[in-house]
Amino acid sequence: MHPDDASGQLVTPCVDGIYRYPVKGLTGQRIPRVDLRPGTGIPHDRRFAISNGHSRPPGDGAWTARAAFFHLAKNADLTQIGVTFDGHELAVQHPQLGQLSISVDQPESITQASAALATWFKDGAHGSARLVQARRGYWDSEQATLSLINLDTVTDLAAQAGHDLDPLRFRANIYLSGLAAWEEFNLVNRRIRIGDAELEILRPIDRCRATSVNPATGEVDVNLPALLGSRYGHIYCGLYARVVKAGSLAPGQQLRDLGRARPSQTDVVSSSTTETTQLPPRLADVLELVTEDRTVTSFWIRDPLRSKDAGGAAGKHIRVHAVDQAGPLWRSYSISAVQDDAIRISVKNHAQGRMSGLLHETTHRGDQLLISGPFGGAPFAAVLGQPVLLASAGVGITPILPILASLNRAGFASPLLLCHTARNATGLALWAEARKLVKSLPNAHVRLHLTRPRDGDCERYGARPGRPQVAEVARQLLALDDTVGYICGPPSFVRHSQTSLELAGLPMHRLHHEVFHSPRPTAGVRIAPPKPGPFHVHFTASDVQAEWRPEAGTLLELGEQAGIGLPAGCREGACHTCRQQITAGATANLTEPMLDPPDGSVLLCCAVPTTDVTINA
Numbered sequence: 345m346h347p348d349d350a351s352g353q354l355v356t357p358c359v360d361g362i363y364r365y366p367v368k369g370l371t372g373q374r375i376p377r378v379d380l381r382p383g384t385g386i387p388h389d390r391r392f393a394i395s396n397g398h399s400r401p402p403g404d405g406a407w408t409a410r411a412a413f414f415h416l417a418k419n420a421d422l423t424q425i426g427v428t429f430d431g432h433e434l435a436v437q438h439p440q441l442g443q444l445s446i447s448v449d450q451p452e453s454i455t456q457a458s459a460a461l462a463t464w465f466k467d468g469a470h471g472s473a474r475l476v477q478a479r480r481g482y483w484d485s486e487q488a489t490l491s492l493i494n495l496d497t498v499t500d501l502a503a504q505a506g507h508d509l510d511p512l513r514f515r516a517n518i519y520l521s522g523l524a525a526w527e528e529f530n531l532v533n534r535r536i537r538i539g540d541a542e543l544e545i546l547r548p549i550d551r552c553r554a555t556s557v558n559p560a561t562g563e564v565d566v567n568l569p570a571l572l573g574s575r576y577g578h579i580y581c582g583l584y585a586r587v588v589k590a591g592s593l594a595p596g597q598q599l600r601d602l603g604r605a606r607p608s609q610t611d612v613v614s615s616s617t618t619e620t621t622q623l624p625p626r627l628a629d630v631l632e633l634v635t636e637d638r639t640v641t642s643f644w645i646r647d648p649l650r651s652k653d654a655g656g657a658a659g660k661h662i663r664v665h666a667v668d669q670a671g672p673l674w675r676s677y678s679i680s681a682v683q684d685d686a687i688r689i690s691v692k693n694h695a696q697g698r699m700s701g702l703l704h705e706t707t708h709r710g711d712q713l714l715i716s717g718p719f720g721g722a723p724f725a726a727v728l729g730q731p732v733l734l735a736s737a738g739v740g741i742t743p744i745l746p747i748l749a750s751l752n753r754a755g756f757a758s759p760l761l762l763c764h765t766a767r768n769a770t771g772l773a774l775w776a777e778a779r780k781l782v783k784s785l786p787n788a789h790v791r792l793h794l795t796r797p798r799d800g801d802c803e804r805y806g807a808r809p810g811r812p813q814v815a816e817v818a819r820q821l822l823a824l825d826d827t828v829g830y831i832c833g834p835p836s837f838v839r840h841s842q843t844s845l846e847l848a849g850l851p852m853h854r855l856h857h858e859v860f861h862s863p864r865p866t867a868g869v870r871i872a873p874p875k876p877g878p879f880h881v882h883f884t885a886s887d888v889q890a891e892w893r894p895e896a897g898t899l900l901e902l903g904e905q906a907g908i909g910l911p912a913g914c915r916e917g918a919c920h921t922c923r924q925q926i927t928a929g930a931t932a933n934l935t936e937p938m939l940d941p942p943d944g945s946v947l948l949c950c951a952v953p954t955t956d957v958t959i960n961a
Contacts, residue, residue: 357522357599359538360495362386365515366429367436367475368393368482369415369422371559372515373429377594380541380587383480385489386517388429390482392448394461395474398907405479407486414465414473416515416554417915423562438464446475488546488584492518492528497581500525504575504671505566512559513568514551514582520599526667528583529714532626533648535602541591544605548580548624553915555581567870569918573938577663577674578625578716579918623649625665627712631686636773640739641704642680642690645713650685657682657746659723662689665714666702675699678832679718680742680774681749687718690774692739723747723830723856731758731822733850735814735841737765737833741774747830748781760788761821763814765837768794769801789821815844824849831857870935879953883908883961884927892953898934900948903961910961915949922948929957 364386365372378386393413395401401408416422426437434446436457444460447453458474465473483489493516502509511519518538520528531545555568569579632644657679665674675697677689693704707713723743732751736744741764751760762782766772775792782788792807802809818824827850831841838857846852873894881890883903890906892899900922903910913921917937923945931951941947946959 357494357520359518359593359595359597359599360521361519361595362593363512363515363517363519364389366391366427366434368410368413369419370425370427370436371423372512373427377592379590379592380490381590382587383489384587385481385483388431389517391478392434393476393478393482394465395476396465397472398904399909401476405477407478407480408482410482410484411909413476413482416557417552420557420564421562423557423559448477484549485584488586490518490543490585490587491516491549492520492545492583492585493581494523494525494528495519495521496523496525497528500672501568501571501581505571507566509566510559513555513557515554516582518593522599529625530627531583531601532624533605535588535605536585537600537602539591539593539597540589541587541593542589542602543585544588546584546586548578549582549584550624550913550919551579551581552913556916567916567935569914569916570935570938573918576672577665579914580624623717625714625716628715630707630709630711630713633707633709636690638770640690640692640771640773642688642774643703643707643713644683644686644688645715646686647715648685650682650687657687657718658750659743659747660718660720661743662687662715662717663719664689664699664703665716666699668698668702670698673698673702676719678743680745682746690739690742692773729758731827732756732760733814733818733822733827733829733845734760734762735764735812735818735829735831735833736762737837738767738771739773740831740833740837741778743832744830745774745778745781748778748785752781752784757786759822760785761791761818762788763791763793763812763817765793765795765812765833767796768798769805772805775805791817813844814841815848815850818845818850819848825851827854829855831855873934873952874932875954877953879929880956881953882956882958884958885961894952897952898949899931899946899951899953899957899959903948908961910948912949917947917950920947924948925960927958927960929953929955931957 362375362378363372364375366388368390395412396414399412401412414422424439428435432447432449434448436444441464444457446457454475461475462472481489484491493511493514495511498509498511529548532547534545536543536545551569551572553569556564556566558565572579572581626648628648629646630643631646634642636642661676661678663674663676677691679687680690681688691700691703693700734744734747744762762778764775764778779790782790791812792805793812794801794807794809795811797807797809801807818827829845829850831838842855845855877893879892881892881899881902886908888906888908890902892902896902896905900910900912900915911921913919917935920941923941925944926946931946932954933950934952935950937947937950
């Protein structure tokens, strides 16, 4: 699929290796070939697991989420336990405790093994470990029976990590070679043939702490989710697939792309390892480019998963992912409009902006962009009887447009003020569209300020010269003590507007703004707890109280030790699945998250208490 050797010959991707993992979480076996059939995966893959006593897996062997088992995201030393399996005899080798030999066709042998495992694995007061057997397989995803890894992508990740990464840390079934790094994302929603078997590629795999563990040593040598998040803007590596046509697989067989899969068969996998609710990275078609002003261009993009996100665009943004000569990069852009399955982002070309320069200079109609999201949500819950203030500056007008569109659809009739600031008439990207939306509202006002107007600019656009005093204008036109507001623009504009509006009487809990953080290169760095405790922790929703000491680990680990079933994904500060509201007390992060959670909330997988705390979990 891409020229990969010195002669420029076209290299076709092929199978490099095939693996199965007889016991979930333990080491895998390389196998020479495999016969695949629809509805299942590699025979004996994840056939067994070690129950941890937290919850009892169904007695009929139905698929069960990983929280019921010992697994690498929590138990890194599992990598040191060897496994061999021939379909009948299972041998499990512990480096200190010896070997168990299990005849899997004999129930009494499995019972005896469980008794021995109870002495090997202990997990607090939550019962004994035991060996359990799946009806089909305890795969990481209920619907996806196979996982694939591109070896070139692992090489690219290793370059970002600064040291070699053993591909086996990803515990894939099929390892591919001959694909350029990250080119596997092009296969999502495609049907492929390998040998005479056919697979459907469902989606990229969201990664968790299990991939941070070095399979050779059992040590956590790199925070893989944080590395993915900070460098690439997502936590995905590898692909989930399912078998749709039976056939044999063997190393060396070539991969053939058979085209787009049927939509009914490419629904996003709902049950996954990390329980993320984010839509994964996918290629989106660039439909049209529109020059809005001398620095801003709008990109209309057809999102193949747009139908999965039935909500509006107000307050939402996507991430665009790319690679340039300096390496991988990503940036966030507000969705400025939606039309059917297409979304629009409006991008200012900053002089030193890597991504904005790449988009403006190299992207054309018919190209594809790798996007993820949308992220965010409604910027505020506008009550139809409350006044609304919208203040923006420059390209900060982009999120204002879908807010105005949503208010129009809702029949909003309360007072509204849009106050926008630009340098001069050459920087009025999307202003005409915003003004038209405001005019459609029955009780709305608009103010335009030009800080460096040229001759005739103010008269032509009905603008006022100089910087606006947003609070003064809002106080004249709105009842500030009852107003909800949204601000978007450069940081100095946002800070000044917030301060002045608070002094004028607008409650800060009703004033909202969006902050797009840049990638944080220090994400994933771990430190020691700043205070030794002990501290009292109250999980109010679960009505559980616990005492924290440093040996308890993070708040997530403390809650799990107390028997609370807390939502958790990557467990490394990258996915925000474990985010919870903190209602009293203070915390500190042991691991710096990729992005900070909103004020008043905490990432349980990163945080420890520094006082007694109360958490709504």
